[in-house]
Amino acid sequence: MSGFHTAMELVLQGDASLYAIVRLSLLVSLSAVVIAALVGFPFGAWLALTRFPGRDAVIIVLNACMGLPPVVIGLAVFLLLSRSGPLGSWGLLFTPQAMVIAEAILVAPIVAALARQTIEDLWLEYRAELEAMGATPLRRVGALLWDARLSLLTVLLAGFGRAAAEVGAVMIVGGNIDGFTRTMTTAIALETSKGDLPLAMGLGAVLIAIVVAINGVVWGMRSYGERKAG
Amino acid sequence: MLRRRLFIAGLVFATLAPCAYAQDKSIVVASTTSTQDSGLFGHILPLFKAKTGIEVKVVAQGTGQALDTARRGDADVVFVHAKAQEEKFLAEGFGVKRFPVMYNDFVLIGPKADPAGVKGTKDIVAALKTIKAKAAPFVSRGDRSGTHSAELRLWKVAEIDIAKDKGPWYREIGQGMGAALNTAASMEGYVISDRGTWISFKNKGDLVIAVEGDKRLFNQYGVMLVNPEKHPSVKKELGQAFIDWLISPEGQKAIADYKIDGQQLFYPNANDPSA
Numbered sequence: 391m392s393g394f395h396t397a398m399e400l401v402l403q404g405d406a407s408l409y410a411i412v413r414l415s416l417l418v419s420l421s422a423v424v425i426a427a428l429v430g431f432p433f434g435a436w437l438a439l440t441r442f443p444g445r446d447a448v449i450i451v452l453n454a455c456m457g458l459p460p461v462v463i464g465l466a467v468f469l470l471l472s473r474s475g476p477l478g479s480w481g482l483l484f485t486p487q488a489m490v491i492a493e494a495i496l497v498a499p500i501v502a503a504l505a506r507q508t509i510e511d512l513w514l515e516y517r518a519e520l521e522a523m524g525a526t527p528l529r530r531v532g533a534l535l536w537d538a539r540l541s542l543l544t545v546l547l548a549g550f551g552r553a554a555a556e557v558g559a560v561m562i563v564g565g566n567i568d569g570f571t572r573t574m575t576t577a578i579a580l581e582t583s584k585g586d587l588p589l590a591m592g593l594g595a596v597l598i599a600i601v602v603a604i605n606g607v608v609w610g611m612r613s614y615g616e617r618k619a620g
Numbered sequence: 621m622l623r624r625r626l627f628i629a630g631l632v633f634a635t636l637a638p639c640a641y642a643q644d645k646s647i648v649v650a651s652t653t654s655t656q657d658s659g660l661f662g663h664i665l666p667l668f669k670a671k672t673g674i675e676v677k678v679v680a681q682g683t684g685q686a687l688d689t690a691r692r693g694d695a696d697v698v699f700v701h702a703k704a705q706e707e708k709f710l711a712e713g714f715g716v717k718r719f720p721v722m723y724n725d726f727v728l729i730g731p732k733a734d735p736a737g738v739k740g741t742k743d744i745v746a747a748l749k750t751i752k753a754k755a756a757p758f759v760s761r762g763d764r765s766g767t768h769s770a771e772l773r774l775w776k777v778a779e780i781d782i783a784k785d786k787g788p789w790y791r792e793i794g795q796g797m798g799a800a801l802n803t804a805a806s807m808e809g810y811v812i813s814d815r816g817t818w819i820s821f822k823n824k825g826d827l828v829i830a831v832e833g834d835k836r837l838f839n840q841y842g843v844m845l846v847n848p849e850k851h852p853s854v855k856k857e858l859g860q861a862f863i864d865w866l867i868s869p870e871g872q873k874a875i876a877d878y879k880i881d882g883q884q885l886f887y888p889n890a891n892d893p894s895a
Contacts, residue, residue, distance in 0.1 A: 472692045473692055473853055474693055478853075479853075481853065484679060566680070568661075568677075571677075583796050583798030583799050584798050585801060585822040587823055
């Protein structure tokens with residue numbers, strides 16, 4: 391298990407390149423989740439409270455988009471951002487921004503679909519109350535989002551999990567460039583292909599530990615919020 | 621409402637901004653998995669950066685894919701190893717000029733048990749014929765990489781139409797060199813690898829070199845600037861500076877100096893115009 395030890399040593403000694411990789415992974419995943427939340431929460435809330443023809447179809451498509459294949463999204467973003475593609479002049483291919491875009495597209499449907507379900511359930515519960523108060527639609531959305539905030543935290547975690555675990559799309563649009571677009575997942579893929587399986591596994595353990603730690607922090611926030619609200 | 625939208629746009633920008641300051645002095649080099657997986661770039665790029673301040677961002681792909689990346693204008697320089705494909709790339713007008721940089725050789729890797737009985741022979745073509753005749757497991761890259769091109773060329777020399785004659789013993793995995801070696805190690809198969817990746821590969825398991833030293837196993841690397849006339853975004857000066865350094869005595873020495881366990885992985889030959 392020499393490689394596993396190597397991974398642990400890198401952690402304990404504060405290896406600069408490992409920390410840069412961890413930092414980039416977190417930055418990209420969290421940015422993607424923030425963007426996905428900015429798009430997904432309002433859309434999910436709107437969909438929960440509005441009735442229109444074809445709404446069922448929209449919900450079905452939205453729910454299905456939770457399972458968008460990352461490689462396909464990666465390829466689509468790649469073709470968009472390539473110099474020969476429609477957005478080529480932006481020069482974003484093989485940059486962290488391109489990775490954020492791809493991950494945001496993967497995470498947004500998860501956030502929107504789960505938020506829609508959460509808010510709709512709450513809405514059915516509090517509908518009479520909110521209508522009796524004569525709240526405007528915007529106030530209703532605000533009240534429901536606030537009431538659902540602890541559940542929505544879990545929704546964000548689901549989105550973060552998707553983003554942090556992503557490898558196919560970020561490999562294609564980021565290029566796994568050393569010191570620039572290399573994330574935990576692409577580093578693990580690279581070490582696997584170099585045949586250094588113990589080091590790959592060690593990095594995997596580090597990634598899992600980080601994800602668990604973040605979930606721990608969020609759980610703490612949730613419990614604190616519940617006690618305060620409680 | 622507008623203010624809110626502006627606020628959201630600001631937030632989105634703020635999340636993207638931390639990674640946004642692109643270093644001006646950087647180029648993208650599309651190269652092969654063999655140069656990355658063998659650790660060569662990890663050795664020579666810091667030397668180049670110390671001298672010129674230019675950051676080289678390497679995207680490691682198979683040769684075919686790397687050339688396609690360059691065709692789309694997504695790289696400034698290509699550094700690959702399949703002369704026929706490189707010459708086609710030049711003929712299409714996507715490259716400026718090809719410079720030979722270095723060589724090593726391919727080796728046939730196989731399990732110690734050697735089910736095809738080819739270990740220690742020197743004739744790669746005869747060995748491939750035997751593998752086919754005995755239907756011994758063989759792992760093919762199957763990804764249009766330089767190594768895959770070399771493999772297909774050798775089957776042709778052996779007068780075997782592999783596209784037609786492949787059986788279940790012939791496994792195309794469509795992945796990089798390391799992945800192919802991992803696959804061969806786990807299924808006790810034969811595989812053609814460049815020597816650099818083989819030396820640096822850490823999961824050798826029961827694999828050993830079965831055939832080496834045939835001159836048909838020669839593996840030449842070349843470098844080209846992507847044509848700025850096709851893609852104005854190409855960083856001409858910086859890209860050319862990298863090429864000039866690679867073929868300079870200093871760059872050539874850096875390549876020759878890269879060793880693993882005392883074994884040299886690549887041999888510089890920029891001074892051989894026919895390479």
